[in-house]
Amino acid sequence: MKNSVGREIPDYIEGYGKVKPFEGAFANYGLREKAGVKIKSVKPGEDKVLNSIDEVLDKIELKDGMTVSFHHHLRNGDFVLNNVIYALAKRGIKDITVAASSIFPIHEPLVEHMKNGVVTQIIADYISGPVAEAISKGYSKKPSIMMTHGGRPRAIESGDLHIDVAFIGAPTADTYGNINGVYGKSACGSLGYAIADAQYADTVVAVTDNLVPYPACPIEISQEYVDYVVKMDSIGNPEGIVSGTTRITKDPVGLKIAKMASKVIEASGLVKEGMSFQTGAGGTSLAVAMELKDIMKKKEVTGSFAAGGITGYIVDMLQEGLFRNIFDVQCFDLKAVESYRDNPKHQTMSGSMYGNPHNRGSVVNNLDVMILGATEIDTDFNVNVTTGSDGMIMGGSGGHSDTAAGAKLAIVVTNLIKGRLPIIKDKVTTVTTPGESIDVVVTDRGIAVNPKREDLIEKLKKANLPVMTIEELKETAEKMTGKPEAIKTSDEIVAVVEYRDGTVIDVVRKVIS
């Protein structure tokens, strides 16, 4: 069958199950059910502290086929996932599903576990590095499931993704399981992506390198959700926790694109009192924030909120009074961590509150302007941030399709040509975000507006912005690069790309090299 973005998807995928095809960004709302949860109730006098991951494994029911979960707030500094899987492997547990909110290069040891059948499925919102490569090459027995930052808590809350044991990396935990991310040597700030795991897993383990006396305040995850607390020497490498990607670009092309994007925002009429804004942490996206800042100052506009993964640049905007509040699902740098810790206007949000389409309204629903990146865009405005030009997995939605669906104005900023390859194609290799959610594509060579946004085309033309059709943009690029060769894939499905509502928007097939 073909889904509504024209992708050919089987009805049933081995190792995944029955496929619900994607039918449109807003096709799948209405009455939903959150799953029940099993709780081992804790009596007064019972102790939760254990001395090693091994002691934890002694306490919990281990079985082949179990699902263990992790959050990615420690990013490329995370030691928790590798340690836990190593301990499980040592006990001979097989056929494990790793449900991590994201996977980074540091998780390379998973490749060996995949080869050995210890880990047979990866479920994540974003996968980069050796694990992504190994999945692309077909090393995982079952196809990976690529979710979104809002889709993951949806899946957990609905019971679609059942977690046997959640291992929650805790920069600070007390002896009864109250957790925060703002203190300790591995401080990472908001723990937004771990909330659903804590609320819905059968067993919840806090893994900390900063065990403090009861009670640890502030409390981001409450004792009422945590079964055990275990101390590790170090849960992460601080240099990896604070990602190096969160710098404004110095590339003049990127800066030009950012300036153009800011003019699009201004021309759209959305720069007004109470406006809301989110941007990714890529260099060009951050540069848009800087341009917007100037426009907001000039217009003397105070926004309602900035949201997302938060950087120091956004904190500056809060401190300068350009936004009343920040909604923070993860902190990208130390400045964000400190602001989140000390400024009550800088609030946390769980992954569900951020982007789950099936709660009573997520933050993305209230976004005015969203700045997004892209690896590929096609003439239907579909965006790929899942696979690279070689067909290999190199990322995933994260919050891409969540924010694009919610925002009034979703702008993709990108160089028209990257690594000698054109970004705009007839068909993207993988659809991460459907074209219906994308309003504008801003490149260094021109701007394309989704034809359904006639109002916007009008406004941008009035503002003398270089608007052209997406086909024209594509031709401009191809004139310089030629038409790239199509990627050859086999029939083997190595990853299923779930839209935020749990339908399948695309699959990734094994590349023939």
Place this chain on the structure above:
Amino acid sequence: MKNSVGREIPDYIEGYGKVKPFEGAFANYGLREKAGVKIKSVKPGEDKVLNSIDEVLDKIELKDGMTVSFHHHLRNGDFVLNNVIYALAKRGIKDITVAASSIFPIHEPLVEHMKNGVVTQIIADYISGPVAEAISKGYSKKPSIMMTHGGRPRAIESGDLHIDVAFIGAPTADTYGNINGVYGKSACGSLGYAIADAQYADTVVAVTDNLVPYPACPIEISQEYVDYVVKMDSIGNPEGIVSGTTRITKDPVGLKIAKMASKVIEASGLVKEGMSFQTGAGGTSLAVAMELKDIMKKKEVTGSFAAGGITGYIVDMLQEGLFRNIFDVQCFDLKAVESYRDNPKHQTMSGSMYGNPHNRGSVVNNLDVMILGATEIDTDFNVNVTTGSDGMIMGGSGGHSDTAAGAKLAIVVTNLIKGRLPIIKDKVTTVTTPGESIDVVVTDRGIAVNPKREDLIEKLKKANLPVMTIEELKETAEKMTGKPEAIKTSDEIVAVVEYRDGTVIDVVRKVIS
């Protein structure tokens, strides 16, 4: 059948159902299940703001027999409950169950609704005033269910108490349903008792008199749980919100008892680094806090936390560094509200986190010392705070049995004789808290220690405290007052007293006057 505190309870109670008899404070732990929840998911662009309670009632499915819930953070100033029930009555809805965390004298209009069959059952943790009297007289078609502050969220989370619509009085709410209790003319502080309602009700309505632009920060209840926001001119009378009962007693007898209780605490050996403490908001209980403060200062002890409903007296102890943190489920006065708003060491806790026996560990589990009141105590140390000496309902557990179960040292402070009646009886009229949870009774005429606490008897005697048996205390009282006449009751059950785990610890029968 007889339950484990010797109370004769039918197997089945009409209007309540099958009875699970109380079997002991810790008989009923182990694996528990939290219920699933139905959610009407909210798309971008949908508006949650409605202009009147009537508009809300137009939106939701109304039916005879429905259960509507309320929190009691506006205490005797609450306008929300009366307004909602009035609007439902006007539409001809019958057989309503009112599940409020507590009922106060201001809720007198319920009496008329009970007589008319509009409201046929009250479920609450505490009931005082005309509604309590009406229930006692048998005006409610179905028996009331008296829960505890920890038992109510347990019942809601487990599905034992299913809420059709939760109406949440919101001192501040934004247009998308984020709620806090710290700003607005009806500011009441922590909204701890409303959390389970927001998480588990089929429909959740925020009722506010301070509707602010999105987003309202800080967020105590998130938009992801709220279906509708409705504005009322006033949700409460500030004079009633801040209760007048939270003053230290000036009565010399009460002060004497408090001093004695503080000596008991000191002699117990629990006044040490990291100690934790809670006291009720009664005049004598608060006086104990003042005495303890001096002892802690003298011993240079810093406690870990004080918990409970919080008063300015406890805030002072935090500010003086006598406790590292406060866990706050409700704020009793303005000073508590301000501290809760401004001091990150002063943390919220939900009712479940506070006292639910069936989560993964509530705060009461970590209590060292708890100071409690009593209307009656019997020679088995069972405590009654549900009914008065006339057999009429005048209160209820609130957190009484939750904290008593959790605390290492649960002390009842009371005058030995009140209103010419002895407090210690052969059998209490109603068992609210089982004797096994009570360690010491401190009166103006002597101290009785639960015989199972031999260690404590030893310690108190060594400290030259006037320890006697509970029977001796009883005789002392009866010598002065004579033995009071037994209350005459009919067979009709007007209220079922649930222990925190959902078993039935007692029933209240209609008094024959």
